[in-house]
Amino acid sequence: MINGLRAVSVWSDLNNLLPFYRDVLRLPVAIESPHFVGLGGPGGPTIGLGTHSGVRGPNADPARHMIGLATDDLVADWTRLKAAGVEFVEDPTDYDTVSIATLKDPEGNLIQLLQQRPTRRPS
Numbered sequence: 001m002i003n004g005l006r007a008v009s010v011w012s013d014l015n016n017l018l019p020f021y022r023d024v025l026r027l028p029v030a031i032e033s034p035h036f037v038g039l040g041g042p043g044g045p046t047i048g049l050g051t052h053s054g055v056r057g058p059n060a061d062p063a064r065h066m067i068g069l070a071t072d073d074l075v076a077d078w079t080r081l082k083a084a085g086v087e088f089v090e091d092p093t094d095y096d097t098v099s100i101a102t103l104k105d106p107e108g109n110l111i112q113l114l115q116q117r118p119t120r121r122p123s
Contacts, residue, residue, distance in 0.1 A: 005045045007038070008067060011052035012107055018049055020106050024084055025069070059108040066102070066110045074099050074115035 010017060018037055021027050027039040030046055040046035047067060071077045074092050078101045082088065089110065090102035099115045 009048035
């Protein structure tokens, strides 16, 4: 039985992607080998970054898959990342139950920062 998300992988050039995910987004390195790195906390889902011989360069269809990262302070993270030169395609926006900001990694893959909003009670 499928019971949850374990990992998502982004394949391209590890040397191009790792500094962004590790240093700019500040995701902790969980496992590391010469051609693959897993990022994330103990026991939770991981983002795998790896070098792949058949995938290189900018993503031709960046909206096809998006990585969602949880944050407890969307505006603070958006401000820090904007100051670091990260390109955002959507500034913090409030939706029904979540606030979202969407950014690009160095190869154009889309990443969403997600902050849960307080649940509204019906009147």
